[in-house]
Amino acid sequence: MTAQRLFEAVDATWPAAAFKQLGPFVLRDGQGGGKRVSAATATGPVQSGDVALAEGAMLDAGRTPLFMIRPEDQELDAMLQDSGYNLVDPVNVFQSRLNRLTDIPLPRVTAFCIWEPLAIMEEIWVKGGIGPARLAVMARAKTKTGILARWNEKPAGAAFAAVHDNICMVHAVEILPEQRRQGVAQWVMRAAAFWGQQQGAVEMAVLCTKSNTAANQLYSSLGFEVVSDYHYRQKDAQGA
Template sequence: MDTALAAACEATWPATEYAKAGGFSVGRGLGAGGRVSSARAIGDWQESDIDAVIAVHQHWQQAPLFRVVDDEQRLIVALEARGFQCENPTVVMETATVELATVALPRGMASSIWPPSESQRDIWAAGNIGPQRQAVMERVKGAKAAILGQVEGCSAGAAFAAIAQGVAMVHCVEVLPDWQRRGVASRMMHQAALWAAEQGASRLALAVGRENMAAIALYRRLGLREVAGYRYYSPPEGEI
């Protein structure tokens, strides 16, 4: 993962606070999910730094969790030697903003606003993106937008987009069950790209779980390609 993309991943989905533990940065998530509640390597680290990370997690009363880029083989070996288990493999996909921003959407199909409407908040809540995760969106500094997808005048989908380092990251893409397979997610991605282009972002990216093959297939059809990946490591339950 290149430097700008890594920085955008963090800046557009920030933890409540961070603590440095040797060569790691540890996020405090306050119940907003693994990405903001995990530790990641930010420089050279040694074995004792892993213990320092665990101590920070325990001080914050959150479960120890490491977010590890796929090519960080030394860290993977060190964590597995301690019995840590891999979970939630994730792929990062990217395209040039201009590739998606060339499609003109019919009026009333998608829009970009901030702050989010109540209907967008309800759509996220229905997809398990509740108040804690929505609070992450509020913390983001800089350009951001709530993307609304509509069908027949009804609010059908919602997504969140924010920009850092010239990269527009798209998070929390959700479509209500009654409106799935109607092109809503595709139109929201195009709308996100149109908004990002207006803000001067040259790249558009997102992270999606590797098990979500339907979403990955959609993003590939839209022209996004895999550029990086990461997974989480946590200790066996009750071991720490």
């Protein structure tokens, strides 16, 4: 699978409210849904004037200028660094063949695929900082499901999965603190795999900040491999 396909799947399964092409940049309107749906990305060679144009458009829209930097964007990265943009939130892009996660049947009443989300799922997400603006991002995806996990006969976690181009991407994995370190997250991922298989997906992908050691270890233990990465460049509000 190419990195381009993965990043296209990111846009489709965790979509911004609007996309706008401005010179060599795609600008995203995230409507408060987080960096991933608010960052500008380059679609070709960039000059300093292009950065200024994109920066101005984001400021005019009331947003702090924010750029996503992928492996092919090294020149842009250096340009932004020289202009005072800070490096923020390095992220690993994990990928696996979906059938690596469908080799073990799900235990009964362990994970359920549900859309629309139940109130308890929204409560779990809110506790992890995933509020209404990110729920609106989920609602914009086309082929999607929420996942509710149960453990010790109680709600244990929630996640969101969506499919694009035969890729099942998992987002917003949140396990309640008292239910962690008991294997709940792996069952969430396996439930997503079984659901994705039913939608015709053959690959799985998940994004994880590099600072989240436990989650990175979990995905590696399930057979996921890091196939790409990205980070953001952003000025603080005063600098912008």
